[in-house]
């Protein structure tokens with residue numbers, strides 16, 4: 001009986017020795033996949049091929065007038081900012097797209113932060129220069145493919161906006177071929193605050209923004225997500 005116990009104990013110990021490297025490896029993998037999440041499909045959201053198709057009538061998502069289901073999502077290990085104000089700014093090599101007015105861009109970005117700021121009492125966002133010193137580092141840059149922006153989770157905080165193939169609108173009514181800058185920035189800010197994509201089609205954190213539309217109001221799902229994350 002005793003021998004059997006010792007044998008079992010030895011077995012467990014050997015098993016531990018064998019598994020230990022895998023446990024370590026899986027931890028590394030998890031970190032690596034967090035990186036991939038930030039760099040890959042989760043760091044931004046793309047304009048779908050069916051650009052211009054109205055999304056508000058699509059029935060694929062779980063949305064309901066009573067908002068019974070939480071569709072928001074956090075990143076692995078729920079990264080978030082610890083100290084407020086959280087600062088933001090444009091990095092030095094940021095180049096706003098030709099044709100866009102610098103003041104209008106600044107106003108759209110400031111308005112996007114204000115919308116998030118209104119939801120969580122401790123939120124405070126402050127613009128600083130240069131953006132390199134900010135928590136949330138905004139840059140207009142050429143983005144490949146169909147993506148128009150990327151937002152990296154804290155503590156990275158990089159917020160990239162396309163200045164190549166995206167026709168941004170800073171007005172109140174984007175044309176059919178234009179993306180609303182404030183809506184896009186609001187989505188990317190959500191990611192730089194620690195919100196991943198939501199499956200709620202009405203959410204700002206839903207992974208797709210439709211050209212010619214605005215989404216400048218946070219959905220209950222967005223508010224629930226950010227409130228819970230920063231509770």
Ligand SMILES: *[C@@H]1O[C@H](CO)[C@@H](O)[C@H](O)[C@H]1NC(C)=O
Pocket residue numbers: 054055056057
């Ligand atoms: C949604 O459907 C209603 C009713 O069919 C229609 O009137 C409305 O224009 C649609 N909205 C969009 C954005 O397509």
Ligand SMILES: *[C@@H]1O[C@H](CO)[C@@H](O)[C@H](O)[C@H]1NC(C)=O
Pocket residue numbers: 090102103106129
């Ligand atoms: C917009 O913000 C940038 C970066 O902070 C600044 O350099 C620029 O002067 C601002 N534009 C206007 C019109 O205030």
Ligand SMILES: *[C@@H]1O[C@H](CO)[C@@H](O)[C@H](O)[C@H]1NC(C)=O
Pocket residue numbers: 144
């Ligand atoms: C964008 O595409 C070009 C050409 O294919 C490539 O050299 C570059 O590394 C890509 N940049 C990013 C950020 O993926």
Ligand SMILES: *[C@@H]1O[C@H](CO)[C@@H](O)[C@H](O)[C@H]1NC(C)=O
Pocket residue numbers: 039152155156157158
């Ligand atoms: C954020 O992540 C990107 C991609 O991994 C990296 O290039 C950049 O240097 C990072 N920035 C900071 C401030 O960590």
Ligand SMILES: *[C@@H]1O[C@H](CO)[C@@H](O)[C@H](O)[C@H]1NC(C)=O
Pocket residue numbers: 099167175176177178
């Ligand atoms: C962007 O869209 C507007 C409105 O449709 C259009 O007038 C403008 O020429 C477009 N800009 C570019 C660079 O395509």
